[in-house]
Amino acid sequence: MNAMPLRYRQIHLDFHTSPHCLDVGVEFDANEFxxxxxxxxxxxxxxxxxxxxxYxxxxxxxxxxxxxxHFDLLGAQIEALHHANIVCPIYVSILWDELAGQQHPEWVIVNKDGRVASRAPLSNAWGWTTLDISTGYADYVMDQVTELAKMYEVDGFWFDICFPKPNYSPWGQEQMRAAGVPLDDDHAVWEFARRKQERFFARLSQHVKSLAPEATxxxxxxxxxxxxxxxxxxTHLEVESLPTSGTWGYLHYPVMVRQARTYGKPTIGMTGRFHNFWGDFGGLKTADQLLYECAVIVAAGGRISIGDQLHPRGRLDPAVYRLVGSAYARxxxxxxxxVDATPLAEAAVLALGPLHEDVDGVGSQSPDVEGAIxxxxxxGVQCDVVDAAADISRYRLVVLPDGAEVDEALGAKLNDYVAGGGALIFSGTAARAADGSSFVLAEAPVRYREAAPTTPSYLRPTGIAPTPGSELADDYDYAFYDQAHVVEPLPGAIAxxxxxRAYFSRTWATFMGHQHAPVDRSLNAPIAVRRGKVLYLAAPLxxxxxxxxYWAYRAIVEALLPDLLPDRLLYPHAPGWVECSLHAQPATAEHPPRTILHLIAYQARRTLQQIPHVxxxxxxxxxxVRVRCAQPPARVYLAPNGKDVPYTREGDYVTVTLPKLTTYxxxxIEG
Structure with missing residues (x-):
């Protein structure tokens, strides 16, 4: 079967089954499945x-x-699924393979500390034996893919555990030396691992296409x-993100998919039915929780994949699929x-700046990027995350994160963007030139003087007009708990x-009270400076x-934003925990062009756990919500029930009023 275009209602059916389970598939019934x-x-x-x-x-x-x-479980599943018009890509674990590692220890990766990349002997710790895809293991994978493509009608291949990982085994070290990679240069070692990964992907993808040209x-x-x-x-990109696991959280998917969706390929968001992490037998979300997670995925432009794990005996749990059905029916x-609706974005945050954590296989962005999103x-600002090679000309606003190093090519791109009328926000030490006092951006409105002398610094928002309803006070000093910067506005700039500064930074010798020292005096320096459409934030908010x-940081940015991004695509009259996402859907023979507004309520209850639950x-x-519409709408209604929604029109904006909202x-807006 052809799995493209990608379908919206998917399951990822884990089946990592211990060799100690000796009744595998005994309850499997193809028709019931x-x-x-x-x-x-x-x-x-x-x-x-x-x-x-x-196995x-x-x-x-x-x-x-x-x-x-003791029978062909995969083959029986494929036959039953195809008969039911359900596509079924085939899962193959790549880097993690316990059995292959036992049989071929020469394939196993050795970490930089000299330890084998596996669980310690006699340990019950989580972990898997990790293999090097540039060893003979790669041929083993290729042979198994060949076998599968010859035995079955393949809809696609889903290869798991495919992150790059350096190998410091004696063989791996010799491989790096032969390639001229200095073993004591971490950057070079990781770059070698990434190139090795790409060669494997190129080989495997070409191999799959030769065997099953239509496979995903x-x-x-x-x-x-x-x-x-x-x-x-x-063929597409998938963002694995189980929000209640502790590994990802509820903002991981919204951040990472905003970059994944910019590459012109369809995206899938993967959540799970589990209460916490993969393999959580007995863990189950509520219908409200799963609907919320599915809504966040489609509102960001993705298809949905819900993770489950099949019991070793091969029978799907009826309660799990009643839950799945409650969301997927909607x-x-x-x-x-x-279908064919595209998320709109008028702001882009560059995926730059120092990473504070980097976990194998779990993507992250710099704190400035994540905080901006x-x-x-x-x-309610419609936004993407883009890399330095992206076309930024289609965005009205670009954010350059604190600490971002800007090379000549990116500097030229940003300067051209601003010269063409684009707005730019940058913070802290982003784009600072080698002389330490200037910036590589032609329209930078400040000269850098020094790092603020104390941590925290204090922000007195004088001259910043708060947005309606904001509690930002111009007679209060708001703590900025991290490193701020002292800059000097250039002529023509608005400060x-x-x-x-505080009296002093807290040290063993100078401390006060339970936390930090209070505000002392002005540094005669601004919080933010703007010249034209370029805004500098001296405190990386x-x-x-x-x-x-801290809500005050959001309030300051929100107050400064209208000069850079007037006439936004939408303005919500709602609390920040109501997410508003806007899509455009082109006209077809069945309907006129549509502007589609997704509203999702994040209603977390109090908990003593790290991850809140919704x-x-x-x-x-x-x-x-006020939505910018160039033309008067022919109709405004709720999908899918078609119930008309009251609205008013003023200028280029339609204000939609919702009588009530429960989750999603x-x-x-049609016409």
Whole structure:
């Protein structure tokens, strides 16, 4: 079956099954399997050929069949699924393979500290044996893919655990030396690992296309800010992001998909039915929680994949699929307003700046990027994340994060962008020139003097007109808990606010009270400076917002934004926990052009756990959104029920008023 275009209602069916389970598939019933998925409105599912344990679930001659399996489980699944018109890409674990590591220790990666990349002996710690794809293991993978393509009608391949990882084994060291890679240069070692990964992807993708030209291909673990490297090897991009796991959280997907969706390929967002992490047998979300997560995915332009794990005996859990069906029935009804609809964006945040954490296979951005996206989502600013090679000319505003190093090419691009009328925000030490006092941006409105002498600094927002309803006070000194910077405005620039120092920074010798010292005096320096459409923030408010979640930082940015981004695409009259996303859907023979507004309420309850849960939704009322529309609408209504929504029009804006919202609503402005 042809899996393209990608379907909206997918399942990722994990099946990492221990060799100690000796009753694999004994309760599998092909008809019940397919019927359960159909009744849950599922139309695509990833099914397993080989798992992290290294065992296969079909009669392989290349690999090793699971010792507890005595029939062709994969083949039976494919036959039943295709009969039910459900596409089923085949899952193959790549870097993690316990069995292959035991049989071929020469394939196993050794970490920089000299330890084998696996669980410690006699340890119950989480972890898997990790293999090097430039060893003979690559041929093993190729042979298994060949076998699968010859045995079955393949819809696609879903390759898991595909992040780059250096290998410091004696063989790996010799490989690097032969390539001229200095072993004590971490940057060079990682660059070698990435190039090795790309060669493997190129080889494997070409191999798959030669065997199954219509098959989808995806490499999981590659959605990081350098994801442009792997775009050509995959048919689409998937953002694995289980928000309640503690690994990702509820802002990971919104941040990373805003970059993934900029490469011209379809995207999928992967959540899970689990209460926490993968393999959580007995863990189950509520219907409100799963609907919220599905809504966030489609509102950002993605298709949905819900993670599950099949019981070793092979029977899908009815309760799980009643839950899945409650969400997917709603998504199926909405598909006429999802297909070919494109998320709109008027601001772009550059995926630059120092990373504070980097976990294998889990993408992250710099704190300034993540804080900017969080802030923009709460303000209703429609935004993307883009890399330095992206075309930024289609955005009205670009954010250059604190600490971003700007080379000659990027500097020229940003200068051309500003000269062409684009607006730019940059913070802290971003784009600072080698002389330490100037910036490489032609229209930079400041000269750099020094880092602020104390931490914290204090922000007195004098001269910053707060937005209506804001509690920002111009007679209060708001703490900026991280490093701020002292700058001097250049002629013709407008300075905002007053940057002030504390008495002293807290040290072992100078401390006061429970935390930091209070404000002392002015540094005779501004909080922010603007010249034309270029704004400099002396306090990196975006990273500060990510780290401290201080509402005052958002209020300052929101007050300064109208001079840079007037006449925004939309203005919500709603709290920041209501997410508003705007799509454009072109006209067809069945309908006129549409502007589609997705509204999602994040209603987290209090908890003593690290991750809050949104498992109890409630109705909220009196929400409205002003949406910019060039033409008067012919009709405004709710999808999918078609109920008309009251609205008013003033100038180029339509104000839509929602009588109530429970978790998720879709408003369609037609004509």
């Amino acid at each position: 397919a019927r359960t998925l159909q009744e849950a409105h599922v139309n695509a599912i990833n099914i397993f050929a080989k798992c992290h344990h290294g 296969s679930y079909y009669p392989t001659k290349v690999g090793v069949v699971h010792p507890g399996l 291909i995806y490499y999981n673990g590659t959605i990081k800010r350098d994801m442009r490297r792997i775009v050509d090897y995959a 998504i199926e009804q909405l598909e006429p307003w999802l 969080q802030m923009f989502i709460e303000m 905002y606010g007053d940057l002030r 975006f990273s500060g917002y990510k780290k401290w979640d 498992d109890q939704a409630w109705t909220v009322a009196d929400l409205s 609503a879709v408003v369609v």
